[in-house]
Amino acid sequence: MKINYLITDRSGGVSTPPYESLNIAYHVGDDPEAVRRNREIVAQKIGLQAIQYANQVHGKEVLVIESLIDPAPACDGFVTDKPGIGLAIMSADCYGVLFYDPKGIIGAVHAGRAGATLGIVTEAIKKMRSLGAQTISAVISPGIHRCCYEVSQELAKTYPPKYIQGRHLDIKALLYDQLRAENVESIIDYAVCTACDRRYYSYRRDGVTGRFASIIWMEE
């Protein structure tokens, strides 16, 4: 079973400012025709037409996918044991976390502050295990690091001190703790802060902007 993944950045698409250029999200105010073409560019790049997107709602629901669901369902993650379907997460500061068991089970979740706090990583791993996954590895996309993620004093107080420095919250530390608690030892971490690195979209830095994609799939 050949498992692949792709994390896009801003380059290579057709959207104009402030969405330049490979914005894959319809909900951010970009020209829908440009988004359609961008999604097609991504589909051609990975050689796969069947890509499942979500109507992401900052929750923790993870759906088991057996075939493409259209329109995109309201959820923040997918798992599947079916080859030929790409599982796609859109983000601009939130993390896309991808999962795979080499024997043929994959997953993808949208993990921002809300999803990470709700435990969406744990949720995805449970769903993968329900499909028979045993040895799970993870890939963490670029996302906003503690350096650029200041929250209100009220919000900061709701987190254990180990996740907070001043008023800066470390979302990725939440993700790592969930991965380790579920014995995920192999973790590929892009280690890029989206607000620091202008190759990526950042909502915190730019406000009105596009979304990049984190996609995982199994070849048929």
Ligand SMILES: [Zn+2]
């Ligand atoms: Zn930063």
